[in-house]
Amino acid sequence: MAEAAGADVSKLRELNSLSIVRALRGQPPATVTELAARTGLSRPGTDVVIRQLVTDGWVQVVEPDGSSVGRPARRYRFNAGAGHVLGVDVGGHKILVLLADLEGRVLHSHRRPVEPDDDPATRLAAVDAAITECLSAAGMRPDQIWAVTVGVTGPVDATGRTTLFTPLPGWASVSPADHLSARFSCPILVENDCKLAAVAERWKGAAQDADDIVYLLAGMRTGAGLILDGTLRRGYGGAAGEIGALKAVRWLSAPSHIENCPGLPAGIHPNDKAAWVFERAREGDRDARAALRRYVKDLAVGAAALVLTLDPQVVVLGGGYSRSADLLIDPLKRELHRLCLRVPEIRASILGADSVALGALRVALDQVDAELFSDGMPAPLTKA
Amino acid sequence: MAEAAGADVSKLRELNSLSIVRALRGQPPATVTELAARTGLSRPGTDVVIRQLVTDGWVQVVEPDGSSVGRPARRYRFNAGAGHVLGVDVGGHKILVLLADLEGRVLHSHRRPVEPDDDPATRLAAVDAAITECLSAAGMRPDQIWAVTVGVTGPVDATGRTTLFTPLPGWASVSPADHLSARFSCPILVENDCKLAAVAERWKGAAQDADDIVYLLAGMRTGAGLILDGTLRRGYGGAAGEIGALKAVRWLSAPSHIENCPGLPAGIHPNDKAAWVFERAREGDRDARAALRRYVKDLAVGAAALVLTLDPQVVVLGGGYSRSADLLIDPLKRELHRLCLRVPEIRASILGADSVALGALRVALDQVDAELFSDGMPAPLTKA
DNA sequence: CGAATAATGATGTGGCTCATCGAAAATTTG
DNA sequence: CAAATTTTCGATGAGCCACATCATTATTCG
Incomplete structure (x- = not known):
């Protein structure tokens, strides 16, 4: 039983x-009186508490700006700079590192291209370099980082590895957490990229009002x-949401409807194919519209399984194809009406390619919060 | 933000x-010293607290039994009789009412047969009668009940109705909560029967050790x-878990493989069909085994969708067919290995037909707990 | 009777509230 | 333009509540 x-x-x-x-x-920034009202504590009580928080470094004093009757009150604000967190997106084509303060404000970001078929060592080196770059740009040392979250492709097991499946060659045996623990002594979390994107959409994206969300990566x-x-x-x-592994749900092959759409110009770069197909579909091209229809049909089977299983409030459509979400949402909605x-509600992502790294930030911040709110409040001076 | x-x-x-x-x-029952050690409080502190709890009626004194050196300590135990809860299973064929104390011990139960095609008024009357019977057998008044949970078939919406779907004729417009609120002034919860059975299996059933459970009703x-x-x-x-509504998942028709198995004796009672088929299958009958195989195949598609979506620790196989779980689990496991x-782990239910009412009890107890642990501890005298 | 343990009482401390008084800045007024 | 007034903030002291620690008394068994 619980202690x-x-x-x-x-x-x-x-x-x-x-x-x-x-x-x-x-x-x-708030005055003591405001805080007292907000917390229900007495004014003197609030005062001594906040005094302690200031000497501990958790809270900063903002000198009065003077724009009221009576004696201007000192204002206090949370010292978001007391600690920082990193969110890292290890993708096939890019490494993206975000550095944020404890309020979640992004202070620096660094993006670095990688190749899908890079070997693990190269990819990890790129991660290291991107982190170094991001830290030095912000003038920050690794010991000022309180938590790191790494987003990777594929289901993440309890040890932080993607042993079950990953599209990156050789990555299955890599432990990003172990690798980074050489530089950081803080908690290092590893999480699946779709899961992180979902977190991001709830934090700063299209589903901030919802508590039950299914995020669909469509790309x-x-x-x-x-x-x-x-x-x-x-x-x-760690394998929740992997409905795509069901053969009847043709998520693996679904994108090929678009990536192999008849009529695609020879020699077009793979990254531009989808944009081309959506453009043609918008113009009314029959082949492109057919490809879209088939894609949505395949996507909808898995989506329907998720929706029926979980009965969410919102489905957020993200991933590369969501830039043309206007073409996808209505047919998807029709399919779901048929199946569910x-x-x-179905909404388009509004975060784009940064969503994974943003979600990683949020998860890192949650980790910091959990430590704070369970262990009480130590003085940050020990960490600064 | 949170207040x-x-x-x-x-x-x-x-x-x-x-x-x-x-x-x-x-x-x-524990002594003050034991409690002090368990909670980390000082002995005198524990003493005054427990004294207050005794006068408030939350705790009872157990006179010392005397079997130790030194002065024998008074022992205290939680007064489980301070309040009671009801768990009601409104099924197609039966109404089952369980009455339990705050520790979850079942004090009385009452079962009453109903017909699947009874109209709502008849069914509600049976519910009322069963509750009355159960209360009077325990010598209890309705105001001594602190929470009631009713289990019904079909997804339950926010108002406690099963408007989306229910197999019981006319039941869609019935609000059991409204009906019972005439007799009970305590919280009345309505919940789907499968969900309650799942709760029961975690509470007292086959999945007490697991936190991530999929309960399958197989019947x-x-x-x-x-x-x-x-x-x-x-x-x-309120419609989580309704994967059976997906046409590709043939859960609606799956039982017919068994209920319409070739070779069934003419005039056999519908309730006995499954037992007959399982019996024949155990004896090696080809038709029966084929029926079972087809049933499991259909069941497994939906189960696989659930497992892939949620990645649970345990799947509990319940429902009428789970009495012959030994015939189902291995083929189901094989199918899931193919699909997931x-x-x-796949385990057979150990609770049988009482699971829904038991789960209802647990949900009612959780409700009581939530009120207790959020609003603090009032004296139960106001309720008794 | 002594050993062992339980209950009880006395004293001290930390933290919070309430009430009150002094201080600083803006507005009003002569 | 300067003094008085208003308004709000900041600081201090008394009182209360809940807990801890330590000492004392009560009760049982060997």
Whole structure:
């Protein structure tokens, strides 16, 4: 059974410190009186707590700007710069590193191209280089990073590896967490890219209002990420959402309808094929429209399975093809109406190619939060 | 954002009261010293808290039995009789009512047969009668019930109705919660039967160790209930797990392989058909074995979709057919190996026909817990 | 009777609230 | 233009509540 820990008197201070930090975060700088009202604590009580938080480095004083009657109050704000997190997207074509503060503001980003058939060592070297670049651009040392999350393709198991499946050659035996733990002493999390994209859409994307979300990756790969009751669901073995593995769900072959659309110009770059097909379809080209129709039909079978299984509030359509979501959403909706009991809203992603790295940031921030709110509040001076 | 409520000093007492109650529940009667050790509180502190709990009626004193050196300690136990909950299974063929105390011990049960084609008024009357019977057998008044959960067939929407689908004639417009609220002033929850059975299997059944569970109802109806991260998942519209609605998943027709197995004796009662088929299959009858094979194949398609979507730790096979689970589990496992990335454990239900009502009890108890642990601890005297 | 353990009481401390008073800046007023 | 007034912030002290620690008394068994 859960350990029933009794509470000392000092626990109260901890609790109230946390609730003041919570009331401060993500808000504009607040006065003591405002915080007291927001938390329900007394003014003097709030005062001593916030004084301690300032000396501990969690909170900063903002000198009064003076634009009111009466004596101007000191304002306080959460010291988002007390710590930082990294979100890393290890893709087939690019490495993207985002550096953010504790409020989740992105301070620096670095993108670096890689090749899909690069060997693991090359890819890891690119990751290292991108991280180094991002840190030095922000003038930051590795020990100022409080959490790192790495997004990779394929289901991630408990050890942070993608042993079940990955399209990157040789990557199955790689442990990004082990690799990075040489540089960082903070928690290093590894997560599937679709799952991270789903998290990002709930954080800053198209589904901020929803707690039950299915994210569909619609692009040269097809995949899904699930958020239920506001929390990312990984599954017991980390393979939740891998409905595409079902043969009856033709997610593996679905993109080929578009990538091999009849009429594609010879010698067109693979990355431009989809754009070309969507362009033609928009113009009314029969072949392109047929390709789209077949693609959506295949996509919808898996989507319907997810929707029926989970009954989400929103389906977010992301991935490369979602740039032309206007062409996809209506037919997808029609297919789902044909297949499902209750059809959720379908929305297009608004985050684009950064979504995986953004989701990685959010997961890293959640990790920091979890440590904070479980272990109480230590002084950040020990880390700075 | 979440309201950041500051804590008064009296919050401490509340917190410690709760942690002592938690340490007391489900355990044999404990002495003050034991509780102090278990909660980390001091002995005198524990003493005053438990004294208050006794006068409030939450805890009872057990007089010392005297079997130790030194002065024998008073022992205390959680007063499970302070409140009670009802779990009601409204099935096609039966109404089952369970009455339990706050520890979840079943004190009384009452079963009452109904017909599948009874009209809603008749069925509700049977529910009322069964509840009355159960209460009076236990010598209990409705105001001593703290929560009621009703299990029904079909997805339950936010208003507690089964508007999307139900096999019971006329039941779609019935609101069991509204009906019962005339007799009970406590919370009345309505939930889908498969979901409740899943809860029961985690509580007292085959999956007590698992946090990610797919429950498969395998019987004359086919359905599923999902538990992820230890919590029942309902879906945004309450329709989670309804994968059977997908036409490609032939769950609706799957039981007919068995119910219409060639060679069934003319005039056999519908309820006995399955038993007959399983019996023949066990004896090696070709037709029966073929029927079973086809049934499992159909069942497995939906099961595979669920498993791939959720990646659970355990699949629990319940429902009427699970009495012959030994004939089903191996072929099902083979099918899943063919269809899935990672195959979870497959276990047979051990609860049988009571599982829905048991799950209803657990959900009602969870409701009581949620109220307790959020609103703090009022004296039960106001309720008794 | 002594050993062992339980219950009880006394004292001290940390943290919170409430009430009050002083301080600083803007507005009003002579 | 300067003094008075208003308004709000900041600081301090009294009181309360819940807990911890330590000492004392009570009860049983060997």
